[in-house]
Amino acid sequence: MRRFPAWRAVRDLLLTLLLVCLARTGFAASFSVVSGSMQPTLLIGDRMIAEPFAYGYSTASLPFGEDLPRGARLFGRVPERGDVVVFRSPSQPGVTWVKRVIGLPGDHVALRHGRLFLNGTAVAWRAQGIGREELADGAMVPAARFVETLPGGVTHPILKRFAEGPLDEVPDLAVPDGRVFVMGDDRDNSADSRVPVADGGVGLLPLWNLQGRVRLLTLSRDIVRPGARLVADPLAWLATIRPDRTLRIVR
Numbered sequence: 001m002r003r004f005p006a007w008r009a010v011r012d013l014l015l016t017l018l019l020v021c022l023a024r025t026g027f028a029a030s031f032s033v034v035s036g037s038m039q040p041t042l043l044i045g046d047r048m049i050a051e052p053f054a055y056g057y058s059t060a061s062l063p064f065g066e067d068l069p070r071g072a073r074l075f076g077r078v079p080e081r082g083d084v085v086v087f088r089s090p091s092q093p094g095v096t097w098v099k100r101v102i103g104l105p106g107d108h109v110a111l112r113h114g115r116l117f118l119n120g121t122a123v124a125w126r127a128q129g130i131g132r133e134e135l136a137d138g139a140m141v142p143a144a145r146f147v148e149t150l151p152g153g154v155t156h157p158i159l160k161r162f163a164e165g166p167l168d169e170v171p172d173l174a175v176p177d178g179r180v181f182v183m184g185d186d187r188d189n190s191a192d193s194r195v196p197v198a199d200g201g202v203g204l205l206p207l208w209n210l211q212g213r214v215r216l217l218t219l220s221r222d223i224v225r226p227g228a229r230l231v232a233d234p235l236a237w238l239a240t241i242r243p244d245r246t247l248r249i250v251r
Contacts (some may be wrong), residue, residue, distance in 0.1 A: 010141050013213050017100075029061075029212055031086055031096055036134050037184035038098055040114070040145070041084065041250065042214075043242070047092035048250065050086050055079055060084060061211050065171055066093035075104040078207065082154025086251050087182075087205060091196045096211060099192050099202065100156065103181030103223060107174070111194070114168040114187065115126040116148065124149040126157070133159050133186060138222075143188075156251065161188045170194050174246060179204040220245035 033046040042048070047197050052061050055177025056076035059068035066088060077099045079085055091099045103109040116123040131145035143161040150156075162168075165188035175181050182205050195201020220242040 029086075029099070029237040030218070031214075033098065035187050036136070038084070038100070039159055039186040039189070040131060041135055041185045041215075042098065043220060043245070044136075045240075046217050046245065047219040047221075048214050048219075049216045049218055050214045051063045052212040053144075054083075054213035055085075055207065055210045058208050058210070060088045060209050065119075073207060075212075076207060079210070079213065080154075082156065082251075084185035085135050085182065086211045087209040088211060090175060090202055090205065090209060093201050093209075097202070097204075098214060099184055099190070100181035101180050101181045102150070103175045103193070105175050106180065107181065108172050108177060109170070109181045109193075111168055111170040114163075114165060116174075116183075118151055121151075123151070125188045126159065131157075131159055133161055133189065143186075154251070156185060159186045159188070161186075167194045170197050173204075175204060178207050180207065181205070214250045217245050217248040219249060 005187075011054065014108045021087045024245035029050050032051060033044055033048065035043045036044050053075075055078070058073040058076075059070065062068060067130050081101055081104055083101045084098065085101055086096050086098050089095045102116065103118065108117075110117040124186040125146045125148040128147050130142050132140045133143040136141055139246070141161065143159040144202040146160065148156060148158050157226050167188065167190075175251065181193040182202055183192045191199075193202050193204055195203070197203040221240045222242060
Protein backbone atom coordinates (compact mmCIF):
# COMPACT_ATOMS: atom_id res chain seq x y z
CA MET A 1 0.00 0.00 0.00
CA ARG A 2 1.12 3.55 -0.57
CA ARG A 3 2.67 5.54 2.28
CA PHE A 4 1.15 8.91 3.01
CA PRO A 5 3.12 11.96 4.20
CA ALA A 6 2.50 13.64 7.54
CA TRP A 7 0.24 16.29 6.04
CA ARG A 8 -2.10 13.55 4.82
CA ALA A 9 -2.47 12.25 8.39
CA VAL A 10 -3.23 15.75 9.64
CA ARG A 11 -5.73 16.28 6.86
CA ASP A 12 -7.44 12.97 7.67
CA LEU A 13 -7.68 13.91 11.35
CA LEU A 14 -9.26 17.27 10.50
CA LEU A 15 -11.61 15.58 8.05
CA THR A 16 -12.62 13.07 10.73
CA LEU A 17 -13.46 15.82 13.21
CA LEU A 18 -15.36 17.77 10.56
CA LEU A 19 -17.45 14.79 9.49
CA VAL A 20 -18.34 13.94 13.07
CA CYS A 21 -19.47 17.53 13.60
CA LEU A 22 -21.45 17.50 10.36
CA ALA A 23 -23.16 14.26 11.33
CA ARG A 24 -24.27 15.90 14.58
CA THR A 25 -25.84 18.78 12.64
CA GLY A 26 -27.48 16.76 9.86
CA PHE A 27 -25.09 17.71 7.05
CA ALA A 28 -23.67 14.18 6.87
CA ALA A 29 -25.61 10.93 6.73
CA SER A 30 -24.95 7.81 8.79
CA PHE A 31 -25.36 4.27 7.46
CA SER A 32 -24.72 0.74 8.72
CA VAL A 33 -23.01 -2.06 6.78
CA VAL A 34 -25.22 -5.15 6.86
CA SER A 35 -23.55 -7.31 4.20
CA GLY A 36 -20.03 -8.48 3.44
CA SER A 37 -19.92 -7.34 -0.19
CA MET A 38 -17.30 -4.63 0.49
CA GLN A 39 -14.87 -6.74 2.53
CA PRO A 40 -12.12 -6.11 3.47
CA THR A 41 -12.68 -2.34 3.11
CA LEU A 42 -15.98 -2.45 5.01
CA LEU A 43 -17.03 -5.15 7.45
CA ILE A 44 -20.45 -6.25 8.62
CA GLY A 45 -21.24 -4.05 11.62
CA ASP A 46 -19.33 -0.98 10.46
CA ARG A 47 -21.10 2.33 11.01
CA MET A 48 -20.14 4.90 8.39
CA ILE A 49 -20.66 8.55 7.56
CA ALA A 50 -21.27 9.72 4.00
CA GLU A 51 -21.27 13.17 2.42
CA PRO A 52 -24.87 13.29 1.18
CA PHE A 53 -24.29 16.06 -1.37
CA ALA A 54 -20.90 14.98 -2.75
CA TYR A 55 -22.48 14.42 -6.18
CA GLY A 56 -25.19 17.08 -6.06
CA TYR A 57 -28.81 16.84 -5.05
CA SER A 58 -31.52 14.41 -6.09
CA THR A 59 -34.70 13.06 -4.59
CA ALA A 60 -32.84 9.80 -3.90
CA SER A 61 -31.23 11.44 -0.86
CA LEU A 62 -34.57 12.43 0.68
CA PRO A 63 -36.60 10.31 3.12
CA PHE A 64 -38.95 8.04 1.20
CA GLY A 65 -37.04 8.99 -1.94
CA GLU A 66 -38.04 5.73 -3.57
CA ASP A 67 -41.58 7.13 -3.85
CA LEU A 68 -40.56 10.54 -5.20
CA PRO A 69 -40.13 11.58 -8.86
CA ARG A 70 -36.80 10.73 -10.43
CA GLY A 71 -34.81 13.03 -12.65
CA ALA A 72 -31.60 14.98 -13.03
CA ARG A 73 -29.35 15.94 -10.12
CA LEU A 74 -29.09 19.59 -9.11
CA PHE A 75 -25.41 20.63 -9.13
CA GLY A 76 -24.69 17.05 -10.21
CA ARG A 77 -21.15 15.76 -10.37
CA VAL A 78 -19.93 12.39 -11.61
CA PRO A 79 -18.08 10.35 -8.93
CA GLU A 80 -14.38 9.79 -9.22
CA ARG A 81 -13.13 6.33 -10.08
CA GLY A 82 -12.50 4.46 -6.82
CA ASP A 83 -15.03 6.37 -4.71
CA VAL A 84 -16.96 4.27 -2.19
CA VAL A 85 -20.59 5.33 -2.58
CA VAL A 86 -23.97 4.70 -0.99
CA PHE A 87 -27.02 4.57 -3.25
CA ARG A 88 -30.59 3.42 -3.54
CA SER A 89 -30.54 -0.12 -4.89
CA PRO A 90 -32.18 -0.20 -8.34
CA SER A 91 -33.71 -3.58 -7.51
CA GLN A 92 -34.80 -2.51 -3.99
CA PRO A 93 -35.16 1.31 -4.07
CA GLY A 94 -36.12 1.46 -0.39
CA VAL A 95 -32.75 -0.04 0.61
CA THR A 96 -29.34 1.66 0.62
CA TRP A 97 -26.37 -0.30 -0.74
CA VAL A 98 -22.65 0.50 -0.76
CA LYS A 99 -20.15 -0.30 -3.54
CA ARG A 100 -17.02 1.13 -5.18
CA VAL A 101 -17.19 3.11 -8.43
CA ILE A 102 -15.13 1.32 -11.10
CA GLY A 103 -16.37 2.53 -14.48
CA LEU A 104 -17.31 6.10 -15.45
CA PRO A 105 -19.48 7.29 -18.35
CA GLY A 106 -17.68 6.49 -21.60
CA ASP A 107 -15.54 3.73 -20.08
CA HIS A 108 -15.45 0.16 -21.40
CA VAL A 109 -15.49 -2.43 -18.60
CA ALA A 110 -14.83 -6.18 -18.82
CA LEU A 111 -13.74 -9.07 -16.59
CA ARG A 112 -11.73 -12.07 -17.76
CA HIS A 113 -10.98 -14.87 -15.31
CA GLY A 114 -11.68 -12.41 -12.50
CA ARG A 115 -9.26 -9.76 -13.75
CA LEU A 116 -10.71 -6.30 -14.30
CA PHE A 117 -10.14 -4.57 -17.64
CA LEU A 118 -10.82 -0.87 -18.18
CA ASN A 119 -10.79 0.51 -21.70
CA GLY A 120 -9.02 -2.61 -22.94
CA THR A 121 -6.22 -2.56 -20.36
CA ALA A 122 -5.90 -4.93 -17.40
CA VAL A 123 -6.09 -3.09 -14.08
CA ALA A 124 -2.92 -3.61 -12.06
CA TRP A 125 -3.18 -5.92 -9.06
CA ARG A 126 -0.77 -7.80 -6.86
CA ALA A 127 -1.21 -10.74 -4.52
CA GLN A 128 -1.20 -10.03 -0.79
CA GLY A 129 -1.48 -13.54 0.60
CA ILE A 130 -4.51 -15.11 2.22
CA GLY A 131 -7.09 -13.04 4.04
CA ARG A 132 -10.41 -13.89 5.68
CA GLU A 133 -13.96 -13.46 4.50
CA GLU A 134 -16.82 -13.25 6.99
CA LEU A 135 -19.98 -15.06 5.93
CA ALA A 136 -23.49 -13.98 6.82
CA ASP A 137 -23.61 -16.41 9.76
CA GLY A 138 -20.36 -15.06 11.23
CA ALA A 139 -18.19 -17.96 10.04
CA MET A 140 -14.73 -17.04 8.74
CA VAL A 141 -13.37 -18.66 5.57
CA PRO A 142 -10.03 -18.13 3.78
CA ALA A 143 -9.96 -15.90 0.71
CA ALA A 144 -7.12 -14.72 -1.49
CA ARG A 145 -6.35 -11.05 -0.94
CA PHE A 146 -5.14 -8.72 -3.69
CA VAL A 147 -4.38 -5.02 -3.98
CA GLU A 148 -5.90 -3.41 -7.05
CA THR A 149 -4.75 -0.06 -8.46
CA LEU A 150 -7.29 1.74 -10.64
CA PRO A 151 -6.37 4.24 -13.36
CA GLY A 152 -5.82 7.52 -11.55
CA GLY A 153 -3.96 5.89 -8.68
CA VAL A 154 -6.66 4.75 -6.24
CA THR A 155 -5.37 1.61 -4.52
CA HIS A 156 -7.68 -0.69 -2.57
CA PRO A 157 -7.78 -4.31 -1.36
CA ILE A 158 -10.08 -6.97 -2.78
CA LEU A 159 -10.95 -10.53 -1.76
CA LYS A 160 -11.30 -13.54 -4.07
CA ARG A 161 -12.66 -16.66 -2.41
CA PHE A 162 -12.81 -18.75 -5.57
CA ALA A 163 -10.23 -19.14 -8.34
CA GLU A 164 -13.08 -19.10 -10.86
CA GLY A 165 -16.00 -17.25 -9.29
CA PRO A 166 -19.54 -17.03 -10.69
CA LEU A 167 -19.06 -13.38 -11.72
CA ASP A 168 -15.52 -13.62 -13.11
CA GLU A 169 -16.53 -13.31 -16.78
CA VAL A 170 -18.14 -10.09 -18.01
CA PRO A 171 -18.08 -9.25 -21.74
CA ASP A 172 -16.92 -5.77 -22.73
CA LEU A 173 -19.62 -3.18 -22.15
CA ALA A 174 -19.74 0.58 -22.54
CA VAL A 175 -20.91 2.73 -19.62
CA PRO A 176 -23.45 5.24 -21.01
CA ASP A 177 -23.88 8.86 -19.94
CA GLY A 178 -25.71 9.25 -16.66
CA ARG A 179 -24.57 5.90 -15.26
CA VAL A 180 -21.59 4.31 -13.51
CA PHE A 181 -20.31 0.75 -13.11
CA VAL A 182 -19.91 -0.26 -9.45
CA MET A 183 -18.43 -3.35 -7.81
CA GLY A 184 -17.95 -4.76 -4.34
CA ASP A 185 -14.42 -5.30 -3.05
CA ASP A 186 -15.44 -8.87 -2.12
CA ARG A 187 -15.54 -9.93 -5.75
CA ASP A 188 -17.22 -13.32 -5.29
CA ASN A 189 -19.87 -11.99 -2.90
CA SER A 190 -21.39 -8.89 -4.46
CA ALA A 191 -24.57 -8.37 -6.48
CA ASP A 192 -23.21 -5.30 -8.26
CA SER A 193 -23.08 -3.95 -11.82
CA ARG A 194 -22.13 -7.42 -13.03
CA VAL A 195 -25.63 -8.60 -12.08
CA PRO A 196 -28.73 -7.27 -13.93
CA VAL A 197 -31.41 -5.46 -11.92
CA ALA A 198 -33.91 -8.15 -12.94
CA ASP A 199 -31.73 -10.69 -11.11
CA GLY A 200 -31.47 -8.59 -7.94
CA GLY A 201 -28.26 -6.75 -8.85
CA VAL A 202 -27.35 -3.16 -9.66
CA GLY A 203 -26.77 -3.18 -13.39
CA LEU A 204 -25.39 0.10 -14.69
CA LEU A 205 -26.17 2.43 -11.81
CA PRO A 206 -28.08 5.64 -12.67
CA LEU A 207 -26.54 8.76 -11.14
CA TRP A 208 -29.95 9.61 -9.69
CA ASN A 209 -29.62 6.72 -7.22
CA LEU A 210 -26.50 8.12 -5.55
CA GLN A 211 -26.96 9.19 -1.94
CA GLY A 212 -23.40 10.17 -1.07
CA ARG A 213 -19.72 9.34 -0.80
CA VAL A 214 -18.54 7.28 2.17
CA ARG A 215 -15.81 9.08 4.10
CA LEU A 216 -15.51 7.76 7.64
CA LEU A 217 -16.17 4.82 9.93
CA THR A 218 -17.49 6.10 13.25
CA LEU A 219 -17.90 2.78 15.04
CA SER A 220 -17.55 -0.90 14.22
CA ARG A 221 -19.15 -3.77 16.12
CA ASP A 222 -19.12 -7.51 15.57
CA ILE A 223 -22.91 -7.74 15.36
CA VAL A 224 -22.95 -11.21 13.77
CA ARG A 225 -21.43 -12.94 16.77
CA PRO A 226 -23.34 -13.27 20.06
CA GLY A 227 -23.50 -9.99 21.96
CA ALA A 228 -25.71 -8.24 24.47
CA ARG A 229 -27.55 -4.95 24.37
CA LEU A 230 -25.84 -1.97 25.94
CA VAL A 231 -28.49 -1.52 28.61
CA ALA A 232 -28.80 -5.21 29.51
CA ASP A 233 -25.09 -6.07 29.58
CA PRO A 234 -22.75 -3.15 28.86
CA LEU A 235 -19.56 -5.22 29.24
CA ALA A 236 -20.68 -7.81 26.70
CA TRP A 237 -21.79 -5.00 24.36
CA LEU A 238 -18.43 -3.25 24.66
CA ALA A 239 -16.66 -6.53 23.91
CA THR A 240 -18.25 -6.53 20.42
CA ILE A 241 -16.59 -3.22 19.46
CA ARG A 242 -13.65 -3.29 17.05
CA PRO A 243 -11.50 -0.41 18.37
CA ASP A 244 -9.03 -0.52 15.47
CA ARG A 245 -11.84 0.46 13.06
CA THR A 246 -13.20 3.40 15.04
CA LEU A 247 -12.85 6.83 13.36
CA ARG A 248 -11.13 5.37 10.31
CA ILE A 249 -11.06 7.18 6.96
CA VAL A 250 -12.55 5.10 4.13
CA ARG A 251 -10.62 4.90 0.86
